[in-house]
Amino acid sequence: MTSGPPVEVRGLTKQYGDITAVDGVDLTVEAGDVFGYLGPNGAGKTTSMRMMLGLIRPTAGEVKLFGKDPQESISALTGVAGFVEAPRFYPYLDAKTNLELLAALDGDGANGRIPEVLDIVELTDRAKDKVGGYSHGMRQRLGIAASLLRKPKLLMLDEPATGLDPAGMRDMRLLIKRLASEGITVLLSSHLLAEVEDVCDRVAIIRKGKIAYQGQLSQLRKEAGLSYSLRTTDDTAARKVLDSFTAVTDVAASDDGTLRFHPADESAVAQLSGQLTAAGAMIIELAPRSATLEELFFELTEGES
Amino acid sequence: MKSPSTFTVYRWELRKLRAQKRTYLGIGAAILVPMAFTIAVALRPGEPRDVPFGRYIHQTGLAIPLVMLLFGSIWFFPLITALVAGDIVANEDQNGTMKTILTRSVERTQVFFGKVLAAFTYAFIAVVISAGFALVAGLFVSGYNPLTSLSGQVVSANEGLSLVGASVAVYMIPILAIASIALMLSTVTRNSAAAVVGTLMFSLILQLVVIIPGLGGLKPYLLSTQFNAWQGLLRTPIDWDPIIRAAWVSSAYAIPALLIALVVFLRRDVTGG
Numbered sequence: 001m002t003s004g005p006p007v008e009v010r011g012l013t014k015q016y017g018d019i020t021a022v023d024g025v026d027l028t029v030e031a032g033d034v035f036g037y038l039g040p041n042g043a044g045k046t047t048s049m050r051m052m053l054g055l056i057r058p059t060a061g062e063v064k065l066f067g068k069d070p071q072e073s074i075s076a077l078t079g080v081a082g083f084v085e086a087p088r089f090y091p092y093l094d095a096k097t098n099l100e101l102l103a104a105l106d107g108d109g110a111n112g113r114i115p116e117v118l119d120i121v122e123l124t125d126r127a128k129d130k131v132g133g134y135s136h137g138m139r140q141r142l143g144i145a146a147s148l149l150r151k152p153k154l155l156m157l158d159e160p161a162t163g164l165d166p167a168g169m170r171d172m173r174l175l176i177k178r179l180a181s182e183g184i185t186v187l188l189s190s191h192l193l194a195e196v197e198d199v200c201d202r203v204a205i206i207r208k209g210k211i212a213y214q215g216q217l218s219q220l221r222k223e224a225g226l227s228y229s230l231r232t233t234d235d236t237a238a239r240k241v242l243d244s245f246t247a248v249t250d251v252a253a254s255d256d257g258t259l260r261f262h263p264a265d266e267s268a269v270a271q272l273s274g275q276l277t278a279a280g281a282m283i284i285e286l287a288p289r290s291a292t293l294e295e296l297f298f299e300l301t302e303g304e305s
Numbered sequence: 306m307k308s309p310s311t312f313t314v315y316r317w318e319l320r321k322l323r324a325q326k327r328t329y330l331g332i333g334a335a336i337l338v339p340m341a342f343t344i345a346v347a348l349r350p351g352e353p354r355d356v357p358f359g360r361y362i363h364q365t366g367l368a369i370p371l372v373m374l375l376f377g378s379i380w381f382f383p384l385i386t387a388l389v390a391g392d393i394v395a396n397e398d399q400n401g402t403m404k405t406i407l408t409r410s411v412e413r414t415q416v417f418f419g420k421v422l423a424a425f426t427y428a429f430i431a432v433v434i435s436a437g438f439a440l441v442a443g444l445f446v447s448g449y450n451p452l453t454s455l456s457g458q459v460v461s462a463n464e465g466l467s468l469v470g471a472s473v474a475v476y477m478i479p480i481l482a483i484a485s486i487a488l489m490l491s492t493v494t495r496n497s498a499a500a501v502v503g504t505l506m507f508s509l510i511l512q513l514v515v516i517i518p519g520l521g522g523l524k525p526y527l528l529s530t531q532f533n534a535w536q537g538l539l540r541t542p543i544d545w546d547p548i549i550r551a552a553w554v555s556s557a558y559a560i561p562a563l564l565i566a567l568v569v570f571l572r573r574d575v576t577g578g
Contacts, residue, residue: 053408055575074412075308082408088401088578092324101317105409107309146405 004067005030006080006154006185007052011061014047021047023209024061029154029187029202034180036200036217037189040301044209045189049084049158052187053077065154082156082187086163087143091132095123095142098131102146110149117145121175137168144175155179156187161195173199205300212300220296228269228288230259232281241279245272258285309411314419315426322389322427325396331388335431338381339373339439347446357455357536362443365450367465369443370436371539374476377435378532382476383483383508384501385431390424390487391500394570398495401578417570421488421563428484429477436473440466456541472535475548478555479531483508485559489566495577525550528558 007029014022022044029035039045050056052063054070054077062069068076089098096114103110118124121141126134131142140160147155160176161169169192176199180186190196196203197217204214213220227250232238235257242251247268248261263269269286276283322328346352346362346369353359356375361368397403406416452465460468486507490500511529514520524530534551537544 050404050575053404055404055407057572057574074410077408077410084404085578086401088405090321090324090400090402092326093321097320097324101320102405102409104313104317105309105406105411107313107410150409 004064006033006066007035007156007187008064008067009048009052009061010064012048012051012058012063013060014044014051014056015059020209022051022058025206025209025211027204027211027214029185031153031185032183033202034176034186034200035188036196036203037187037206038191038196038203038297039189039206040191043206043301045191045206046084046158048206049082049156049187049189052156053080053082053084055084079150079153080156081147081150081152081154082158083143083147083160084156084158086136087139087146089131089139089142089146092130094128094130095134095145096127098142099146099149103149106150108151110151113149113151117148120148121145136163137165140164140168140172144172148179152184154185154187158189159191160188161190161192169195205297207301226288227260227262228286230261230276230283231257231285232276232283234279234281235259237279238276238281241272241275241281245275248272260289309409309415311415311418311422314411314415315422318393318419318423319426322393322423327388327392328427331385331427331431332434334381335385335435336438338377339370339435340442342373342376343369343439343442343446346443357539358452361453363447365452365462365465366440366443366445366447367450367452367462367469369447370439370469371472373436373439374472374535375533378476378479378529379512380505380509382432382435382480382532384505385435386428386480386483387487387501387504389427390484391491391504392497393420393424394488394491394566395495395497395500398577399497403575404578407575413571414567417567421485424484424488425481428480432477432480433473436469436476440469452539454539454541455536456539458541468538471538475535475538475551476532478534478548478551479528482528482531482555482559482562485562485566489562489569492566492569492573526554526557528555531555 005028007027009025009027012022012025013020025048037045047056051058052065052070057071065076065080070076093101099114100111103114115124118127121144123138123141123145126138131139134142161172164172173195176186176188188196188200201217202215203217203220205212230238238259239253242248242259242261247264251259251261253259263272273283273286352362353372356372358368358371362372397406407413449462451459451462452468453459483504487500487504490503491497494500494503508529511527514527515524531551531554534547537547
């Protein structure tokens with residue numbers, strides 16, 4: 001395998017007529033990452049991933065997988081596996097035959113790994129059933145099995161938990177964690193934030209075809225700033241204090257009357273508590289809270305361009 | 306790492322064909338139509354005297370597959386051929402499996418040529434089965450008797466049998482061109498029904514072209530005309546001209562069709578599935 005990070009994308013662009021589906025995306029997935037590729041539906045995740053797998057020709061920019069361009073040769077996919085959107089199989093063949101076909105197209109002794117991968121995704125008992133009769137969740141699992149046939153060093157999974165029930169989603173997360181613990185680099189796209197928050201250590205957030213954020217998940221939380229929640233005996237007076245106090249920003253009230261704000265620093269919180277007391281708004285609760293990924297996500301993906 | 310060969314793709318394309326109903330629909334038709342034709346011949350007292358070998362169908366069973374080749378060229382064999390060749394690429398689009406096979410370890414060219422070979426193999430098998438059943442049924446109805454060639458010479462039954470076999474082989478030349486056109490339509494339209502119907506319409510339109518006033522001169526260069534090239538084998542001496550013409554005229558249809566299909570297949574964005 002040639003040198004280079006598992007995924008290196010530079011200036012990746014795809015245009016369909018006047019529509020720019022992916023707009024100058026730069027992305028680097030390092031070895032060992034469990035990398036979340038986040039974005040709302042239609043943001044350009046799947047189109048990006050199709051380009052990464054060589055299924056779509058970029059209008060501009062380039063993709064390198066372990067240093068090789070999938071547009072130039074299929075050998076760039078050596079050690080790479082995964083699926084985009086729902087994994088698809090021949091419905092008129094059983095699962096084992098589908099895997100035998102794919103193993104034949106993989107070479108490299110993939111055929112001998114079929115029992116093992118069926119066992120990993122717990123489909124051994126249904127291996128002789130035609131895939132046409134499989135549930136959505138079973139097909140997702142078969143998609144993972146088909147990927148594992150290639151002994152991947154990089155696994156690219158596009159919305160693997162979509163359409164699964166809660167138990168199926170949990171099992172999928174556990175499976176991805178297990179594969180990552182075995183040293184497989186994972187690029188996982190999702191619009192399901194909980195899925196990424198629980199599994200990934202690094203993320204990129206794509207919005208309208210452009211990368212809005214890329215980095216450590218923990219750093220993202222830090223960059224978004226620490227917010228505080230406030231409950232007092234006099235919400236109206238407290239709100240007046242917050243609105244007039246220049247050391248806090250982003251003041252908002254929730255339905256239960258709790259106020260939220262971003263302080264400039266910890267000393268601003270101390271000053272604020274004094275001002276609240278002076279204004280007759282006795283503090284019931286003044287607590288720091290980490291922003292949830294969901295809040296950050298909405299902030300990054302729903303703001304104006 | 307040992308990469309899979311184009312033969313591996315071809316072998317699996319045949320395996321997929323064996324698992325699909327439309328394959329058996331075509332093969333079933335390839336068996337039933339000559340049987341029905343032979344039964345009709347046996348039950349009707351007259352014979353189709355206006356087509357070559359028509360007048361001999363009650364004299365020797367060897368004439369039956371030859372008449373079958375003539376009638377089959379209008380739509381029957383193009384349809385059977387297009388049934389698989391028109392589906393073999395589009396089927397991947399409709400199943401959403403194009404992305405599945407193109408993210409393994411085979412190049413797009415290998416996938417394409419594996420499919421071309423499989424479509425050609427199916428067309429060959431279907432025509433041979435159809436001619437074979439027409440021959441067996443013909444021998445049962447009219448017997449294994451000498452055959453009168455188009456030059457009026459009587460050839461022995463054994464020699465006649467060899468000529469029937471050779472005729473089927475020559476018949477494959479335009480059939481493979483039809484398969485190539487169906488494959489192109491399958492690749493370009495990504496729709497099986499459109500490719501099958503399109504191929505059939507193309508085949509029928511070519512046969513109508515010659516009746517348009519002023520276009521009769523095109524007849525030697527139409528693909529439909531090449532379906533009669535095998536008749537050169539049944540003249541004494543053998544007339545190779547129509548066979549040679551069938552080879553290059555059919556190539557002139559097949560090669561551009563395959564090139565277009567290949568370029569489209571290599572350059573296409575796989576967005577479905």
